[in-house]
Amino acid sequence: STVINIRSDTSVPDHVVWSLFNTLFMNFCCLGFVAFAYSVKSRDRKMVGDLTGAQSYASTAKCLNITALVFSLLLVITLIIGLITLLMRLHMGGWGHPHPDPGEEHAWGR
Numbered sequence: 001s002t003v004i005n006i007r008s009d010t011s012v013p014d015h016v017v018w019s020l021f022n023t024l025f026m027n028f029c030c031l032g033f034v035a036f037a038y039s040v041k042s043r044d045r046k047m048v049g050d051l052t053g054a055q056s057y058a059s060t061a062k063c064l065n066i067t068a069l070v071f072s073l074l075l076v077i078t079l080i081i082g083l084i085t086l087l088m089r090l091h092m093g094g095w096g097h098p099h100p101d102p103g104e105e106h107a108w109g110r
Contacts, residue, residue, distance in 0.1 A: 026072035
């Protein structure tokens with residue numbers, strides 16, 4: 001009888017590039033850096049042939065990358081909304097103190 005060994009070369013993505021991007025640009029609470037560390041561990045496990053360990057580290061890196069991306073985007077959106085609100089308030093005349101109309105008589109203008 002003949003035995004055929006079918007070797008499945010399943011590719012385990014290690015997400016190193018994504019983690020590096022998050023480390024450099026979207027490093028919310030160091031999540032990008034931690035994801036990068038898990039990505040490197042995943043790549044190391046893949047190099048020694050431990051696909052189960054590589055998948056585990058890659059899955060953790062993926063979750064951390066998604067979390068870093070979501071929180072960083074929420075932070076950027078919040079800052080943009082806050083800046084727009086601040087600029088609108090400054091442009092419209094301050095913090096709830098409307099400018100008086102020029103024709104109105106006021107107590108301090110008598």
